[in-house]
């Protein structure tokens with residue numbers, strides 16, 4: 001059993017938001033299991049994190065039942081308990097209007113963004129219950145509430161994350177488990193860059209400006225800001241905060 005302040009699983013840990021979350025949770029002295037498909041970026045993210053706990057990298061597919069079952073079980077084997085999971089992994093998928101969208105893209109986006117949250121809830125919650133409580137934070141989006149043209153599957157997946165968050169929050173409220181969600185608008189990460197390029201393939205800077213103009217504070221979210229909101233929900237939020245979705249969007253949800 002470790003002496004760290006807790007043990008956490010963070011998915012999408014090689015990406016912009018996930019890597020920032022790994023650094024922030026490690027700095028708090030917790031053990032972190034960092035999960036991603038991208039082995040190269042994942043080892044860089046883990047090397048950049050330090051604290052009094054252990055930080056381990058595991059290459060895994062969050063949409064695979066076998067992979068999620070295995071990494072949750074391994075975290076229990078390593079540290080004796082799991083105190084929380086931060087579901088960050090996600091993809092934007094292809095950009096196409098609904099009448100011209102591919103079924104393969106719908107299935108892929110739903111697997112990576114929604115099935116992954118289902119699986120992490122399914123395998124982590126019994127472990128949290130055994131340990132007397134904990135927290136699950138998932139990453140929704142501004143598009144958990146709103147639509148965006150050409151991103152139907154992505155919107156569906158993030159609405160699904162909102163629904164699963166609320167259902168699980170109700171189910172385990174008396175077991176000391178809080179289930180919440182962080183909902184960014186455009187973030188300055190690799191995904192934000194890909195979205196900018198999709199909006200304006202000839203001039204991605206103009207695509208980026210479209211995203212900036214959507215935010216009342218006229219900038220993209222920084223990955224560390226999104227991570228900090230998730231880490232607050234994971235480690236620090238009062239226990240009476242449960243089943244909520246926190247916008248991290250420069251005020252966009254207020255409009």
Ligand SMILES: NC(=O)c1ccc[n+]([C@@H]2O[C@H](COP(=O)([O-])OP(=O)(O)OC[C@H]3O[C@@H](n4cnc5c(N)ncnc54)[C@H](O)[C@@H]3O)[C@@H](O)[C@H]2O)c1
Pocket residue numbers: 011012013014015016017018035036037038041060061062063088089090091092112139140141142183184185186187188189190191192195223
């Ligand atoms: N970037 C934005 O503009 C934006 C806006 C709203 C919400 N979000 C959400 O924030 C989260 C983080 O996005 P980001 O901006 O850091 O993107 P990112 O592309 O930088 O990181 C996403 C990470 O998820 C990993 N990943 C993808 N599929 C995976 C799988 N099957 N198994 C394991 N890992 C997988 C990728 O390898 C990548 O490292 C996502 O859920 C995204 O939908 C992002």
